[in-house]
Amino acid sequence: MSVVDVKQGSSPVILGLPHTGTEVPADIWDRLNENGQLLADTDWHIHTLYDGLLPEATTVRATFHRYVIDANRDPEGISLYPGQNTTGLIPETDFDGRAIWRNGEKPAAADTQKRLEQFHKPYHAALAAEIKRVQDIHGLAILYDCHSIRSHIPFLFQGKLPDFNIGTNQGTSCAPEVAAATGRFAFAAPGYDGVMNGRFKGGWTTRHYGRPQLGIHAIQMELAQSTHLQSEAPPFAYDETKAERLRKHLKDILENLEQTAFKLGS
């Protein structure tokens, strides 16, 4: 299986898709318990939701599931949110805090090393190469990292998650113009709510690549799955009607981001 799927485009915008993959090698699959085999924490259908919205955007998509190894976590294993409930580089639990591995099958340090080499490194090598290619063309690059999550997860946050959750690592991962361009259409979308740097401030990808002073702007969009799924439970089916409504706003956001990149680069 190919670990990463890259589609090159001429736009200054790159879409990162670290969590839409559902492929799990057989030997790892056999170690997941029944709960783990639900793959519940997938960013379900996110590549379909964004498909074609900005035709010249480059896309970099991990094909492997985050339970194999999480492409949006620090390869050193450092927690995204020290002291808070979160999931790790190879998660031990799902987002509800329930075990995902069979008894005695929890991955060990040697598994982590192997999966870093086989999955995490190739994904990030491809992403870094695309950022460099785009920056060589335009003088800058905007990495828009695409995510989704259930809107109610008491293990991770209280109450209902807003629809659009934009993360810029507290304003450090991109220029203010990039954050404003993303927020402008997200926060004005009728019937939706949103927040900047709320519960989700940007994962390792956003934090690692976002170097606005060097022309690399990274921003994370975490969508509540209630905006585009029929139900936030198995089988996590796509809701065409909800998705079509949402896609109009996502298209506005991405087109505005692209225009902002051209302005920043001129």
Ligand SMILES: N=CN[C@@H](CCC(=O)O)C(=O)O
């Ligand atoms: N759908 C995935 N969500 C991200 C959120 C990262 C963050 O805390 O901002 C993840 O777990 O990697």
